[in-house]
């Protein structure tokens with residue numbers, strides 16, 4: 103799944119091949135660039151770093167990049183904790199907080215965020231449950247709600263819905279299914295009543311007859327900081343400069359991403375060029391003409407300059423602690439290093 | 447009841463094993479069958495007991511078996527064939543359980559045969575706790591319990607050491623004196639044949655045919671008193687068998 | 703001795719045999735046998751735990767790669783304090799007992815059929831060989847559709863996991879029943895059902911029971927997989943949650959619970975063997 107080697111020569115070679123395969127001018131060998139490994143999931147929301155690498159924004163910072171693909175966020179966090187990779191981007195999960203508590207990783211910036219003006223995550227109901235009266239998230243009392251694992255962002259969303267709608271969290275029955283495809287299968291077959299998910303998946307689901315949209319997550323959670331950028335504590339303390347250069351490169355990638363998919367201010371050719379880069383990692387199993395619209399569909403905003411909504415992060419941490427999913431002693435300082443990006 | 451074998455022929459595939467065996471076992475008579483290894487003795491016994499069908503020929507029963515015989519043709523096996531998970535008593539009971547003869551009668555029969563085979567005090571022992579001789583006693587008790595018309599015994603004593611064998615032969619004669627069962631008794635051991643057989647059938651090497659039948663008219667219980675006569679018969683049997691045995695031994699076995 | 707005459711070290715040739723010096727035959731038969739050492743296993747275990755604890759305390763074992771044993775013990779104690787242990791245990795034990803019992807009962811039935819009837823053997827045994835190696839975890843998505851995300855799919859996973867090894871153990875056991883015992887039964891005119899009940903099944907029982915050891919271990923292994931889907935409680939669900947939260951102390955506590963469960967099951971089967979196979983020793 104991911105390579106464990108830390109031998110820099112090997113890193114150089116692979117990143118050289120990578121850059122070459124992306125068809126880019128590769129001049130790093132001359133100034134002995136630093137090599138960083140970035141963990142990604144094959145989701146559109148991970149494309150800013152792909153774009154930054156493809157357009158040479160990391161190269162401008164003197165960074166060679168190697169991407170390491172993961173199937174799930176959890177092993178990516180563990181790989182950062184063990185210094186096998188350097189940077190990653192995922193939702194705040196119990197696993198992430200536990201590793202932060204052990205002093206292994208830190209959140210250094212914000213990524214995906216719910217904003218009122220952009221289509222965000224949707225709350226879905228199975229058709230049978232909808233027909234039986236589950237027409238709004240406020241009526242989730244007594245219903246089952248699919249999550250991947252306990253302490254996942256889905257679990258958080260379910261409880262925030264309960265809080266806002268004004269019923270007890272325990273009135274929603276949380277059903278862990280481990281993987282997103284399993285949740286989808288259970289929702290489609292009506293074995294669970296409800297779920298919440300990013301708009302592109304939600305859109306695909308509600309096209310079919312089995313699933314109905316009943317609400318938006320942004321109505322229940324204010325300015326939800328869905329995913330964050332994080333790195334190892336070692337990088338934060340010993341390689342501040344590296345972190346800064348990474349974030350600088352990433353920021354330019356984020357701008358291109360937002361322009362291409364969220365604000366749609368780029369020309370068709372530019373979007374196509376960007377999608378070409380992203381396609382190397384996202385929907386790579388599909389031909390370009392099929393993948394391109396899927397990559398663009400339902401993209402959510404990623405914070406400019408990786409700004410971080412501290413209030414939302416704190417709310418999430420409090421929720422984890424109130425549910426006893428993470429130790430009570432974890433502080434915001436354990437979890438976040440605020441020196442690198444603007445926070446609010 | 448008398449048992450009559452008429453022109454039994456048997457072959458396994460192309461290999462003839464038995465040719466033209468005609469023989470009878472009279473009521474209360476012990477017929478010993480001797481012959482070189484692989485001549486078809488066990489096969490013959492399986493055919494007699496209805497465990498195998500002969501290629502041609504018939505095994506006939508003439509007259510009725512005793513009214514209380516539960517299993518007219520009953521085997522005693524060389525390897526005892528005791529169920530290791532049943533006690534001595536349980537092993538005897540096994541063959542009575544399928545017959546609807548009532549609990550008390552089963553109990554009575556078991557007690558009786560265990561007493562006759564001097565096993566009463568071992569009723570609760572498991573086969574693994576018993577010596578070979580004791581195991582064969584259990585097998586004999588089991589056979590006696592169904593009150594057979596004919597006992598079919600395939601080298602019943604050959605797994606035992608010679609002292610135990612002698613003791614068991616005495617026991618068998620004592621049992622036979624009490625209840626005159628008939629038996630077809632297969633053995634390699636000529637001393638056994640001479641000690642136990644009213645008639646001794648000598649078979650040739652494979653394909654087995656009857657070479658000779660030797661009759662001994664000294665009553666079983668008196669034979670220890672005639673050492674010279676029995677020794678002479680045994681020598682005669684050995685002379686008959688020696689060449690067959692030598693030839694059989696040098697034969698290449700094409701099976702197993 | 704006379705052959706040794708040419709060797710300088712040999713005894714003087716003039717000595718009479720009776721007068722030769724005597725010495726004991728050296729003992730050469732030591733080693734290569736096992737003696738029971740009752741205290742060794744607990745000592746090794748304790749020593750490992752202590753080394754592990756020291757390693758964790760000194761930081762030699764990093765706190766993200768393994769929790770200290772005391773931390774795992776603390777997580778275990780938490781389970782007892784909060785009473786959650788009983789919820790997890792009862793949920794898992796229910797799934798294990800129902801799934802394993804049904805799986806082994808069906809397995810014995812099919813195994814006997816294959817062992818006794820040549821038609822069943824011809825029809826079923828290739829099927830069993832084909833289906834046995836399929837990892838049941840791979841079928842989990844199908845099980846969810848077939849049996850739902852409730853207890854059905856969990857019990858079914860364990861059921862299928864214990865079914866196949868039992869089938870194979872059972873018909874292997876039937877095949878290995880001493881033919882001479884069956885012939886003996888036939889020669890005494892025992893009915894077919896008596897032969898099966900009194901000779902074949904007891905004869906196959908040792909093999910069936912050792913099949914139980916395997917199927918029970920497989921059932922425990924599959925518990926985690928079975929509880930991946932929609933399980934709120936259960937030791938497997940607890941371990942999965944600990945993994946998702948990267949709570950490695952709870953993870954180790956959960957794994958220790960599984961080991962204990964395995965030991966308990968092995969002990970129970972050992973007892974059953976003692977009871978049912980007492981005749982063997």
Ligand SMILES: Nc1ncnc2c1ncn2[C@@H]1O[C@H](COP(=O)(O)OP(=O)(O)OP(=O)(O)O)[C@@H](O)[C@H]1O
Nearest residue numbers: 458463482483484485486487488489490652701702
């Ligand atoms: N089921 C069988 N199928 C094929 N051949 C067989 C079978 N049973 C026995 N034979 C062969 O038939 C021949 C006679 O066998 P049998 O066991 O009757 O001999 P035996 O006289 O009892 O020998 P032994 O003195 O060694 O007990 C042997 O060559 C044996 O290999």
Ligand SMILES: [Mg+2]
Nearest residue numbers: 487488489600
């Ligand atoms: Mg034989």
